[in-house]
Amino acid sequence: MTDYLKLLDSDLRFREGLNACMNCGICTAICPAAAIFDYDPRKICLIMQKRDNALTEQLLASDTIWFCGQCLGCRTRCPRNNTVGYIIQSLRRVSLETGLYLRSDQGRKQIDLARNIGGNLMKKGYCVDMDLVVPEMHPEQGPVWEWVYENRQAVCNRCGGNYHGSGPGAQRTIDPQSMSELQAILRTTGGEAFINKLSKGE
Amino acid sequence: MGEEKRYWRDYQKDIPDGPFFYVRSCIRQTFTPGAETMLLKILTGYLGLDVYEDPRHTCCSGIGYHTDVVPLETTMTIIARQLSLMQEDGYENLLVSCVTSFGLYNEVLDIWHHFPEKLEQTRRYLREATGRDFALPKAVIHTSDIVYKHRSRLAGMMKYRMVDRQSGRPLRMVDHVGCHYAKIFPAKGIGGAEFPQVLSGLAAPWGGISVDYSERRHCCGFGFRQYLLKDNRSYSVSHSKVKLESMAPHHPDLILTNCPGCCMFLDRWQYTIAEIEGRTYDDAGRGIPVLSYEELAALLLGENPWDIGLQMHQVQVESLMDKIGIEYDASQKYLGDRGQYIGCPQKPDVLLA
Known part of the structure; x- marks a missing residue:
């Protein structure tokens, strides 16, 4: 044992x-x-x-x-x-x-969390972002969120955000160099291997 | 200084005036991006503080860490990279806008303090992965600390007060402080975990009344994996319900929060409970509006509620704005970023504004 x-x-x-x-x-x-x-x-x-x-x-x-x-x-x-x-x-x-x-x-259930939260972090540099909160999976979010989700670029940027844009602001895309550094950290520290292992249910 | 005053000093916290290196909350940028816009406007515009956001910074990985999919060593190194950016930009005070992140930054700094080998390991990892080095911050401050510190200054700039315009009655506010603000390290929060003051202390200078309630210190119910997994969400709604039931007898006009997640949960779960049970927590059946401290400050300062992003809340805020006498243009509520009408949400059968 x-x-x-x-x-x-x-x-x-x-x-x-x-x-x-x-x-x-x-x-x-x-x-x-x-x-x-x-x-x-x-x-x-x-x-x-x-x-x-x-x-x-x-x-x-x-x-x-x-x-x-x-x-x-x-x-x-x-x-x-x-x-x-x-x-x-x-x-x-x-x-x-x-x-x-x-x-x-x-x-x-960790398999789902690794795929969603871990996957989002590895791909986008955020554990959570607007794109991840799909209304079908989140009925508790209610009709206002459904409207926000359908119009997320217009609503986010209406409030001063920067949806999928470059530079600062809410919901901005993280630049390639920073993503490359983040991914190198995930590789070096074992985070990437850990998330991938869980994602595969191993 | 008397014995009693010395005792209360344990619940105070030194808050510098900056300059600050700002790190964002991925939960807030998702659910209330306008709150972040307004916070930065309040700090840099109204208060004239030096606050810098480096667009190269990433999520702190806190949600992944507390859902057990991101190892501690990875989280520590991601945090070290944020600190490296801060050093590169010439800042020493870390300004954190998320309560989960705030707890985690303090946690990691505490680990590095007590386990220097972990600090050295993190330095090695960061150097190997990115070629970067980093310095430890002089201070770690939550953004609600700054608003608390400058509450009286802000009150002097406010166009509106937390007062019922018709009756002159001070509005009744219940607060909810995010768990990781002070439950992990009570000394890092104003009022500690026992006597949270960071939000309740805003009420009086802004014209309202802070009302205590029995479940004030209870968790909102996020529970990380317990909310994020659809099957486990009963945990989350159950705890928000405990809090809302405890608030309701006090007839609050609003709920104030300092954690972006808690703000969203206490808002959305009112909708869910109303749909499931037909139960609402105010006298008019509309629900209790839930605002973050920066949203409330921006409203009272006279900012356009739709620039603040209050249209993104499920519990509608018009009843609160009408009580205060805030002027707003209802026709702008559902306009997009270019001023275009983008349609409106389907009305729920409950919580009708």
């Missing part, structure tokens, strides 16, 4: 996130995800403090680690300066790197 604890220990977010949890449960009381999902940040700390590799594997392959919304309210409230949100970041990374994310429904 892979030594998952060793992988987690190598992530500074894991080391910084879990100091000396006394399981008081303040994180769970404040956690928006705990109010909605079958998710309990206090239990995450309980499991991780056991230092049990088999239990850790179960957690990494479960839906549980994908429920956190990363508000990081747990960081503000913990009386022991733990941050479950950081522990979650490191658990997710190990799950993604080892492929365990593919064993859970919530984990497999």
Whole structure:
């Protein structure tokens, strides 16, 4: 079995996130995800403090680690300066790197996120832009957004934007030299390989 | 200085007067591009500050980082490139307009401070990828900090006040401060995470009243992957609903936000909840208008609401403008960039203006 604890220990977010949890449960009381999902940040700390590799594997392959919304309210409230949100970041990374994310429904949704958010960053230099928010995928955006989307160049530029233009301004196209630098950063740091791996569901 | 005053000093923040290197929010440029236009006009025009936007800067990758598709090392190096541009342009104060970015810039600087080997690794990556080097910023400031700092100066320039023109009643404002503004690093936010003042402090000088509500510190519900994945959006709407239900008994005239994402969610989810449940959160069934601090400032300064981009909001703002007595030309609302009529949105069955 892979030594998952060793992988987690190598992530500074894991080391910084879990100091000396006394399981008081303040994180769970404040956690928006705990109010909605079958998710309990206090239990995450309980499991991780056991230092049990088999239990850790179960957690990494479960839906549980994908429920956190990363508000990081747990960081503000913990009386022991733990941050479950950081522990979650490191658990997710190990799950993604080892492929365990593919064993859970919530984990497999990373494929879509990599294709959309990661793909947009690699192609355009923005994680999100107007073109990405397609009304068919966003019915909650309502009829005004549908109108904005259909007329996005006219509406954006009416408000001083620079839709797909060069130079400064909202929704501008990032110049080729800057995109080339960004892509080189993604290649050098492993970001491109990571996004591509997830996009292919590997 | 008395004990009590020393205590409150922990909740203050030094805000320089510039010059500033500006970095944008990809969420705001998507949903409220006019807010960015107005913010820059307020900072450079009305306040006369030196604010520079280098068009070579990219997204900070924060949405990708918090949705776990962009590794930490990649994000740190992308941020290092922004800082490299800042150094090249001769600036030292980083002015961040996005709350996710603001939290992430502070996070990365904190990591570099406590883990110098990560700073060295980032320098190596950036040099290898781009040949660039970078300097650490002297200050990292959120754009709402600047508006807060100059709130009284701006009040002196305002054409309108947050007051009901007919009755003389000060308008009631509820605020929502984005989570990553101060929940990660309370000392980086005005009022910290416990006593957020950056928005509520604008109400009195601008003529209104800030109203506290029980879920004031609760998340809007973005949740990164929880909103971005269609299947998970119940998380997002549920938390906005918690907030809206908590606001409604106080009969607010408007919701004020400092995070472009929160601004959009509290606006759009009112529409969704109204469609699903028929529930609206104001007495007239129109919804509570949601504005960002720069949109509100621009409105009160007398800027054209359609230049601000208020036509892009789902909850219509005319009721608020009428209360204040803001003059506007309704026929300009649906004009495009060349003054052409571009049609109007389909009216929803709910939230009718």
